Amino acid sequence: MCDTILDEASSPAELGDALQAFSSLCSDIGGVQPNPSFDAWAQDALLDSGVAINPEAAAHCAGDYQRSVVFIRGVHAAINRLKQRFPGTPLEILYAGCGPFATLLLPLLGKFEPGELNISLLDIHQRSLDSVECLLAQPGIRAHRVRTIRNDACHYEHPVKLHLVICETMQKSLEQEPQFAVTANLAPQLWPAGIFIPELIEVTLQLAELGDAVSTDNTPLQPDPAAGAKSPGRHPIATIFTLSPRHAAEQLHGARPNPYTNKLELAPVFVEIPRVDDYTGLDAVLFTRIVVFERYRLGDYDAQITLPLRCPELLPLTSGKRYRVGYQLGTYPRFDFAPVQND
Template identity: 30%
Template sequence: MNDTTNDELARLRAIARAILATGSDLHAAIGPVQDLRQLAERLSTMDRSVQRNICDGESWLPSGLAVSPLTAALCAHEVLRSAAFIQGASRAMEQAAKRCRGRPVRVLYAGCGPFAFLLLPLLALWSTERATFTMLDIHADALAPARRLVADLGLDAGVTSWIQADAATIRLDPAALPDVIVSETMSAALKREPQVSIARNLLAQAPGALMVPASVRVDCALSERPDATTVWRDGVRLGQVFALDAAAATAWDAEVDGALPAATFTIPADIAPLTTLRLFTDITVFDGIGLTGGDCSLNTPRYLPGKPLFAAGQKVRFYYRLGADPGLDYAVLPG
């Protein structure tokens, strides 16, 4: 490595240590995560000019929307989200290392994007004797700049494979299954993007792997139907609608009519003016590291499509719709 590479790698390692030193205090990691983003953007060969359309290069897959490489790069601006996933991935790798009996931890990053952003700090800190990484993305225009960035930092020996493939359908090498799977391929309420299908596919093949995020929980709450004069207020939580975690993903042997089961609720009495439902997303990244409330866009409350009105006593059955436009949907049961 030349002096410039050594200097950049030393800076990356210092940033990585600063992020991890903040522990579960995600707000304390804001500065170091911003430093990480600036380093990645400065060293990246990716075209991020403002003239580009953010949607150029996105792909609609049979399992949902794979966002464009540019959109993936912009996710690095969500600092609490990035801090949580870096911390969670680090804790998952440390836990996996205890089970690996001396061999390197195998880490699969499904949807690595153009910066391999969530694992770049850990790639810098973990030697090849301790961990090896596989970087996977559906888009060649994401893999190429990520690979160049890693190489320019002198970290390419830590990556055993760069794979262009659909993480929702890829077949893993049974002789080298991952110990840790990192995939942040979702939006709020698990809508539109393929996180559920990716988790189902990968965990079915590597059921012993630790998944990051460990759990994505979607709750519903009674809420006012908004209009131009409505002041936003907290609603009344009814409970969990749907959860994605390793236990659920491996329990879903097969979907029924292209859907996965979710909860059924009875709308309580005296609900006015709380006459519609919203979905809230809480994420356990790993081992006490979580995202909730207004932490990031993944926690944005979502109304049901059309903001339907409900009446007291109605039974609402939820289900998770799979396919090219995945997401939670519902049916009002006859009564």
């Protein structure tokens, strides 16, 4: 299964089958059935820095196969890079928000010798950790040094410096889940030559024709590669946020209350709706791109977490109209848009 995922010649069908097999095996052993909307909210953990989705919904992420494949390949490449940077040293790895299957790391364990990796799997949901414990008890995996930790990754302090942090606690446009706060807390706990995965997340604001790729309530219908980056009729406005592990703690330090909402937010950017000949069919849209590790990347529409998000706050589109855009922190992180009076 792991070889199929790492083999760049594998077809989409083979990759999908491999992840499906992994997910089914984990469900059978760990007892958590993937379900995108299982008792949503009731079973989610509402933390002070964002929502930690419930174990069934977290399990469902494994099936977002391009996401899983690109992250697993990126983690594999990063561990091999760290073995070169820290020869002969067991690598201290923290996987924050591992969910019930530890999807982004568990399939790789057979690729490394016992003793090469010291692994901590952290999640806020005990049921996810119980599932992971069942998976870790399987022959082959038992040989590795792996422990589970129940904690909030936004506040957790690891007892020793880390070589690698893996964290995918996000939705599209960094909305709802605490990816930013987790990154700001954990990235400073790395060795200077350590690696944080993902290496970069960028959110841009554009005018774009989405057609039916996203419904009016922002529910994704069908990821449509044809409507992606090569689509004509896109009008880039600005990069409104770059989440880089190196700068996240500093960005958090600079957070201030929004003067209108009084909610804590990062330093705002100011954007202006560009002049176009015809606004018919155009929306203001946030696009998310992710550099997992080096060449392992997810572009627009590649995964659920890089689907576009409409911004109804910017409608009707008016040429020259200016907005203040701030990334709002707290229990439901999101971008906040406020019109700015033109001089």
